[in-house]
Amino acid sequence: MSVLIVDTTALDSIKTPTRENPRLLGGSASHAAVAASFFSPVKLVGGVGEDFPKKYIALYRRHKIDLAGLQTLPGKTFHWSGEYEVNMNNRRTLATELGVFETFNPTLPASYQNVPFVLLANIAPALQSHVLTQVRRPKFVVADTMDLWLNIALPDLLKLLKRVDGFVLNDSEAKQLTKEDNLLTALKKIHKLGPKYVIIKKGEHGAILSSSKGLFISPAYPLPHVVDPTGAGDSFVGGMMGYLSTARGSIDDNLRRAMIYGSVVASFCCEGFGLKFTTRITRPAIEARFKELEKLTSF
Amino acid sequence: MSVLIVDTTALDSIKTPTRENPRLLGGSASHAAVAASFFSPVKLVGGVGEDFPKKYIALYRRHKIDLAGLQTLPGKTFHWSGEYEVNMNNRRTLATELGVFETFNPTLPASYQNVPFVLLANIAPALQSHVLTQVRRPKFVVADTMDLWLNIALPDLLKLLKRVDGFVLNDSEAKQLTKEDNLLTALKKIHKLGPKYVIIKKGEHGAILSSSKGLFISPAYPLPHVVDPTGAGDSFVGGMMGYLSTARGSIDDNLRRAMIYGSVVASFCCEGFGLKFTTRITRPAIEARFKELEKLTSF
Numbered sequence: 001m002s003v004l005i006v007d008t009t010a011l012d013s014i015k016t017p018t019r020e021n022p023r024l025l026g027g028s029a030s031h032a033a034v035a036a037s038f039f040s041p042v043k044l045v046g047g048v049g050e051d052f053p054k055k056y057i058a059l060y061r062r063h064k065i066d067l068a069g070l071q072t073l074p075g076k077t078f079h080w081s082g083e084y085e086v087n088m089n090n091r092r093t094l095a096t097e098l099g100v101f102e103t104f105n106p107t108l109p110a111s112y113q114n115v116p117f118v119l120l121a122n123i124a125p126a127l128q129s130h131v132l133t134q135v136r137r138p139k140f141v142v143a144d145t146m147d148l149w150l151n152i153a154l155p156d157l158l159k160l161l162k163r164v165d166g167f168v169l170n171d172s173e174a175k176q177l178t179k180e181d182n183l184l185t186a187l188k189k190i191h192k193l194g195p196k197y198v199i200i201k202k203g204e205h206g207a208i209l210s211s212s213k214g215l216f217i218s219p220a221y222p223l224p225h226v227v228d229p230t231g232a233g234d235s236f237v238g239g240m241m242g243y244l245s246t247a248r249g250s251i252d253d254n255l256r257r258a259m260i261y262g263s264v265v266a267s268f269c270c271e272g273f274g275l276k277f278t279t280r281i282t283r284p285a286i287e288a289r290f291k292e293l294e295k296l297t298s299f
Numbered sequence: 300m301s302v303l304i305v306d307t308t309a310l311d312s313i314k315t316p317t318r319e320n321p322r323l324l325g326g327s328a329s330h331a332a333v334a335a336s337f338f339s340p341v342k343l344v345g346g347v348g349e350d351f352p353k354k355y356i357a358l359y360r361r362h363k364i365d366l367a368g369l370q371t372l373p374g375k376t377f378h379w380s381g382e383y384e385v386n387m388n389n390r391r392t393l394a395t396e397l398g399v400f401e402t403f404n405p406t407l408p409a410s411y412q413n414v415p416f417v418l419l420a421n422i423a424p425a426l427q428s429h430v431l432t433q434v435r436r437p438k439f440v441v442a443d444t445m446d447l448w449l450n451i452a453l454p455d456l457l458k459l460l461k462r463v464d465g466f467v468l469n470d471s472e473a474k475q476l477t478k479e480d481n482l483l484t485a486l487k488k489i490h491k492l493g494p495k496y497v498i499i500k501k502g503e504h505g506a507i508l509s510s511s512k513g514l515f516i517s518p519a520y521p522l523p524h525v526v527d528p529t530g531a532g533d534s535f536v537g538g539m540m541g542y543l544s545t546a547r548g549s550i551d552d553n554l555r556r557a558m559i560y561g562s563v564v565a566s567f568c569c570e571g572f573g574l575k576f577t578t579r580i581t582r583p584a585i586e587a588r589f590k591e592l593e594k595l596t597s598f
Contacts, residue, residue: 087480181386184523205504208521217518217595222507224483256598296516297596299555 001139001245002041002066004112005033005238006131007121008101009046009070012274013081014230016088021228024274025056027078028121028144031231032238034278035265036119037063038286039242043112045069045131047104049077059279068109073100088226089203108134117245120164121234122146125156132163140244140251142166142197144237150176158193165251166197168237174200183208184215197255201233207259213252218259219297221267221289228273232266235278239265239286264289300438300544301340301365303411304332304537305430306420307400308345308369311573312380313529315387320527323573324355326377327420327443330530331537333577334564335418336362337585338541342411344368344430346403348376358578367408372399387525388502407433416544419463420533421445424455431462439543439550441465441496443536449475457492464550465496467536473499482507483514496554500532506558512551517558518596520566520588527572531565534577538564538585563588 012026029046036042043066050072060067076099084091101123108131116139120128128143135141143164149157150173161167167190175181178189183200187210190198197211202220209216240255240262247254264286271277311325332341342365349371359366375398383390400422407430415438419427427442434440442463448456449472460466466489470482479485482499486509489497500506501519508515539554539561546553563585570576 182523182525184521202504205501215521215595216598217521218598219516219518219596222483222514222516224481226481260598294598296514297518299515299517299559299593 001116002043003036003117003119003241003245004043004045004115004135005029005036005119005121005241006045006069006106006128007032007123007234008078009044009048009052010078010080011052012230013079013094014228014273015081015083015094016228017084017086019273021273023079024276025059026080026231026274028123028231028234030275031234031269031278032119032121032241033060033065034063034275035235035238035262035269036242036245037065038239038265038281038283039261040245042066042242043069043115045106045108045112047071047073047100047106049073049075049100052077059275063279066111069106069112071106073104075100082230084228088229091230106131116140117241118142119237119241120144120160121237122149125149125153125160129156129160129163132160140165142168142237142241144168144234145173147173147176161194164195166199167195168199168201170201170203170233197251199259201236203229203232206263207236209255209259211252211255216256216259218256218263219293220263221293222296223267223270226270227277229270230274231278232269235269236262236266238262260290260293261286264293300415301342302335302416302418302540302544303342303344303414303434304328304335304418304420304540305344305368305405305427306331306422306533307377308343308347308351309377309379310351311529312378312393313527313572314380314382314393315527316383316385318572320572322378323575324358325379325530325573327422327530327533329355329359329574330533330568330577331418331420331540332359332364333362333574334534334537334561334568335541335544336364337538337564337580337582338560339544341365341541342368342414344405344407344411346370346372346399346405348372348374348399351376358574362578365410368405368411370405372403374399381529383527387528390529405430415439416540417441418536418540419443419459420536421448424448424452424459428455428459428462431459439464441467441536441540443467443533444472446472446475460493463494465498466494467498467500469500469502469532496550498558500535502528502531505562506535508554508558510551510554515555515558517555517562518592520562520592521595522566522569525569526576528569529573530577531568534568535561535565537561559589559592560585563592
């Protein structure tokens with residue numbers, strides 16, 4: 001089954017203590033879509049400006065990503081630029097130019113409207129809702145978010161959360177949303193907002209899933225050298241949804257393994273700037289790292 | 300087989316955002332010894348002052364801890380007082396009164412000199428070496444440390460590290476010791492200092508083991524409410540050594556499970572002030588949480 005992914009398709013300028021990389025292919029949707037593409041067919045919803053490089057369209061195509069929902073609009077592509085500190089855990093946004101995303105309001109192509117797995121990556125919650133409304137009886141809907149929407153669009157986000165099966169956010173966002181320092185208490189509060197499955201991402205410390213089946217502590221794949229963590233969270237959720245959409249059995253049967261696959265793709269993402277490393281990997285490399293994570297965590 | 304544990308036996312005054320607890324039984328040795336006592340006989344090496352409450356001696360005895368190596372010395376018991384911030388992750392020391400530990404220089408009782416498992420908890424490295432020298436051909440020696448010794452006794456610590464099998468420290472200490480932000484790189488550097496087994500503790504994020512068998516990512520038991528994390532690290536290493544000393548097979552065969560047992564005892568430690576909760580638990584409660592951690596991490 002295929003996965004529908006909606007979010008920003010962007011150009012990212014990323015500065016780390018050692019290097020500067022202007023106008024790489026980025027945006028949550030790009031990272032999530034490429035990550036999911038290793039497991040399942042992907043239908044992308046997004047908008048780019050007239051300046052969007054053709055080579056990036058070619059890249060999507062190499063990953064067999066369906067681009068019927070990718071619109072080219074008058075104006076410039078969404079552009080984010082940010083800078084990482086030496087420890088690579090803290091980053092600050094230098095500039096955000098919305099470009100065509102200022103007025104982006106997608107209508108789904110007919111071929112997208114029956115997609116069973118839907119990933120509403122971290123665009124504005126009103127836009128996430130707008131896309132979700134156009135999908136007919138999806139099997140499993142996951143929303144991601146970011147601190148920006150907690151600050152400026154909380155009522156929209158709360159409305160959306162009543163309509164999704166799963167919600168993915170990072171630990172600082174979970175604390176901000178619930179005003180709780182303890183993650184287990186935060187998870188309980190988030191369930192009350194609607195989602196049956198809540199996943200809190202903790203970066204290099206992995207992730208934690210809460211569902212009616214209890215908790216799952218998901219490890220991160222340990223890396224000796226992090227080049228650029230931009231998009232790791234998107235790769236995680238993209239890989240997870242990609243695997244879920246092809247696995248047999250119920251969501252409950254497969255979600256833990258799906259998270260591990262997500263962690264694996266996220267680890268590859270961190271090893272190169274933008275999508276440079278992720279686009280070079282293969283399914284066997286993913287399977288090898290999955291098996292390694294089994295060994296790294298068994299006792 | 301029994302475990303020899305040397306470190307401060309102290310009185311701790313602990314302040315958290317909600318409560319204040321003066322002069323509780325504390326010190327690394329107390330936490331580690333009680334934790335180890337659930338698995339194996341423990342021989343304690345330490346010193347207390349004339350003010351040390353008899354009820355705490357009774358507590359040690361209830362845990363069948365051998366006190367032949369516990370000296371009562373003229374003067375006051377080591378006293379630490381500290382305060383935790385709201386998130387319970389950051390604490391600051393309000394006062395440290397060394398008391399009898401200023402001149403503590405133990406001679407091991409004859410009955411202690413053949414103990415196979417030795418835990419040199421986080422006293423001064425010179426004192427750790429002094430104790431280690433008195434043990435005849437131990438099977439497995441683990442040292443813990445703290446930032447204080449990295450700051451004021453690094454040469455002593457480096458000498459000690461050449462003589463121990465295992466070294467346990469927390470993530471900030473590992474970064475301080477190696478000047479490395481990446482934990483995998485830090486682990487490699489620490490191996491070069493001597494220890495075959497290196498364990499980096501990451502608090503609520505668990506711990507990571509590095510040995511010739513590779514890495515092991517050890518989870519922390521998730522708690523909905525942390526009352527007082529003082530002594531959690533000592534409980535972890537104490538529980539680990541206690542289990543190791545009774546498990547059949549090689550260190551390599553057992554160390555992962557030993558770390559999980561350590562995590563379990565550490566989780567109980569965090570649920571009460573000082574040793575209040577830890578001293579109330581039973582082996583079946585430990586086994587139940589061990590099984591729970593298996594479920595929480597399997598995929």
